[in-house]
Amino acid sequence: MTSSSTRRVRVVEVEPVADRIKRFRFVDVSGEKLPTFSGGSHVVVTMRAPDGHLWRNPYSLMGSPADASSYQISVCRADDSRGGSDYMHDNVRVGSELDVTNPINLFSIARKARKHLLIAGGIGITPFMSMMHELAAANANFELHYKVRSQTRGAFCNDLVRQYGSRVHTYRSDAGHALPLGTLLRDQPVGTHLYVCGPQAMIDWALESGRAAGWPHENLHSEHFSAPRPGSPFTVKLARSECEIQVGPQQSILEALEQNGIDPPSLCRGGACGQCETRVLARTGALQHNDHYLTEEEKLGGEKIMICVSRTAGNCLTLDL
């Protein structure tokens, strides 16, 4: 990411929508229109604490893609927050200013599909909010299947049912509802696409069930915004910049570099897009690849690393940066 691709926005509305979930609406500080976006897009929000701590988290845009006057995101306070979602909940209020990137879409609608099957879990509902605006406007055939822990954790359930009627199916874990994925997968017309966003276990379950039901890879889409997996601290040496930076146990390499004012290319911050692929020049210990981008051969090869999610088990890593 480069600083030129971000813009300053001001929060104009904060609404608690469910237990631990807040919706934020913001506008460009200059009053200009924001760029239009496509359903499924996200922005990366930069948060700066008074002590200089910096977080950058991706959040899906939830509003209508046709509305360029403001953007909306929803933030779930993470049970094991590394600080970002706590900061959004505790420090960001109407009038606060934030930096956001232009919209990025790594979870776009397959526009040639006959039908769209949307599978959401918890806060994973957010990318589908803008998608459904777009699908409904195009009169496309879609169904939402939305799993929530409880009524109080289920953001937007009532709004969604009001807006999209029988196309919305909700399931509550506390009431023992199960999402009937097997039945759904067996009974779709050819040309149906499945999209899943939610906890990692739900994504894995949906993708594996889809393949097991004979769905081709091309029809299975997923997006996950999980925090980079923690590990032991280590030193990263930047060969070209000739400097050394400490990576903390809860921090990704990318975050440690950004904290120190270094801005390597990155996009999704979830190990999916490939933008932050970096050459490894030397290392101690094994690489811990947590991405979905490199092939198995590349991971075993140990010459490349996705610095947004992956790390090393050793104490030192030298990168071509």
Next chain:
Amino acid sequence: MLVSDIKSRPIYPGLEPDLYALSNLIVCDRAGAEAVSDMMRRADARFAERSAILICAEDFDQWKAIDEAIQGFKPAVATTFPSLNDTILELDALLGGAKMGVCVYAAGSEPLIGSVVQTAMRHHIDHRSVRTEHRGSLKRRVQCVHCKALTENVTTNPVKCSGCGLMLLVRDHYSRRFAAFQGVCIDAEVPGEIPEQKAEFL
């Protein structure tokens, strides 16, 4: 493998059985039938039971004689059709009521593969989901960029357009929507200056 520096030129990776597919729709001609047999040998024992095979027999001496090797695998259905057109009509009918879980395969000449991919796309199947293998003749279907007529079974370059009669340079530039290579007038600059016809696509 057929290669070109024109990006639209299709690449056919070779048939691999999708062992997860609940049913298989396989389309081939006589040369392609060998690729289908090779795939069947690599698949599990029940793969044939889940498979319907549509055989385009326009290049068969006796079109009802189904390739013996294919019959030996005992597929759920194996039907021969006298022309590519009839074969594609049947594929279209089968895809009309199809559910997710079906996998489409095409093996043989490029016009056959192209027509199968085109038909699958009409049923909203991603072109990358159709598993393909080229076997046999290099013949091409060519669309004239001037009059839009399709010329079938082209084996020479240049070729005379079946519609407007222009001599066309057959390019590697391919249209998935039309399932055809593009042909452009070869003597536009100097009318009558037509290079010797060569049998490039036998």
